Amino acid sequence: MKKDVVRIVKEALESLGVSPLPEIEAEVPRIAAHGDISTPVAMGLSRQLRKAPKKVAEEIVGAIRQKELFEKVEIAGPGFINFTFTRAYLHSLLLKMLSGDRSVLREDVGHGRRVLVEFVSANPTGPLHIGHARGAAVGNALCNLLEESGFYVEREYYINDAGRQVRLLGMSVHAKYQQLLGIDTAFPEEGYRGQYIEDEAAALLAEEGEGYRNVPFADCEGEISSWAYRRMMDLIRRDISYFNIQDFTNWVSEKSLYDKGEVAQAIAYLKEKGFMYEKDEALWFRSTDFTDDKDRVVVKSDGQYTYFASDIAYHKDKLDRGFDIIVDIWGADHHGYIPRIESVMKAFGYDSSKFRVILVQMVNLLKHGTPFQMSKRAGNFVTLGEVVDLVGADTTKFIFLTRKSDSHLDFDIDVVTAQSSENPVYYVQYANARINSIFANAREKGIDIDGVGETGIAALQNEEEIALIKRLLSWPIVLEGAARSYEPHRITFYLQELAGAFHSYYHKYKVITDDRETTAARLSLCRAMKIVLGDALTILGVTAPEKM
């Protein structure tokens, strides 16, 4: 739909001798009276050509060749050109879609550009919680979205395994272990609390016996910490898979950056370039030379690296791996970090516009409109696993994607578990299940489902059918917009509208009728609906169940 309009307008501009050719924007107008597709090119060109926008629009319209595709082409408002397609044209595109031609389902935005998306990256010190879940849902959907739009995507999880947290984890498990053996041991002040630590201590006891009885932490620190760390990583991987999102391409260890000397090298390089200075016995990065409002300590006066040091190395590493775009998905409370990482990018001589941060806001978990009880298992947060158990992975992901990622989200367990239209996921999935059910019915009556589609589409003529076809055909436009803006939530909204249009159609018209042609045509429409529903849901990481 859009592809053709863009091409046709482009050809018209060429024939008018317009040079250079502008980028041709086209969108589905919000108001139906403005046509099926609308472009503002004329307004943009008016300055370049030094003519009134409406005059430019008239010339463009005059130069359009393939007029037969359009029922009408109108110039409206300040100079928009509004296109309305003929039914024959819409039918031909629908046929393409049904014949498996993916070009009517997607737009190539990426052109093979390489994108690295880092997300979740929770510390390996406990199970994933609800906040991580939102990051996971958004990250997963974004990756799918970009892949579908012609990018090469790698999904990455950065493991903070170098700092004191892993040590603290070991210390916590060690203390609980001693306590299990009846030894009075002080629990570390900032230790990790929660049932899972006790579980780990019990597991340690079961696996290793009493070998660590009365062994001071200092003497078994390495063993216990790395044992607990491995257990936590397993736990996190299980959570990820339980949430049913695609596995990460890379799991990058912070510790490995130190071990490989990347941290030292990165800092040495910045020193050499004069972006570092010493003050108060500490080593500072001159981030104020770039976009930051403060310089940042990289090596503390006690000789220890700060967390920022490995972040420098990590982001250099990402850049060195040759990605065109680097996306970090962070909790919104980390927004203050953006300028310093941008500064790092610039200091290494890279364009910081390659770097993009998606902020994910907090989730308020509610039950009955009041804050949900804290988890016993995790101590002070609700785990991803618990939420998935309560409401299911599909619903959780879908709800997380019904908002812009950077806006706060109220997540009410009661509302979301209701089997009603309060739950938008069911509404959308129901459309898919319903279509299946229609197919089953048709088969029972001896109608061949798989064959339909190649013929008979022309019988789709009523207002609702044409509107549905247009909506289906606008899917690649929605997809493209979502990919360009990195906003998977647009797909969620599209799906709800699409499902709504279908439910409405379903109630007004019977798919299986006594008329062969009508039946075949409507079954084809249903098939197209299933294709788009399936594609869109897949991007969101949500299943399209055949039955519910």
Place this chain on the structure above:
RNA sequence: GCGCCUGUAGCUCAGCGGAUUAGAGCAUCGGCCUCCGGAGCCGAGGGUCGGAGGUUCGAAUCCUCUCAGGCGCGCCA
């Protein structure tokens, strides 16, 4: 104090590279099961887009100020 985000119907939120009557779901009220799944459908009422200026033929959308809420401003991670 500085910075970032948010403020749109009773509630939760879309829309925010400017266009003609500002959208959805829930909630409220009123309808629809001899008919492919009622986890559904049809209809009604309800916002002038936190406030004030400004730019513009035209602003929820851009700019400035202001009010309210959240978050961030360590040689913490």
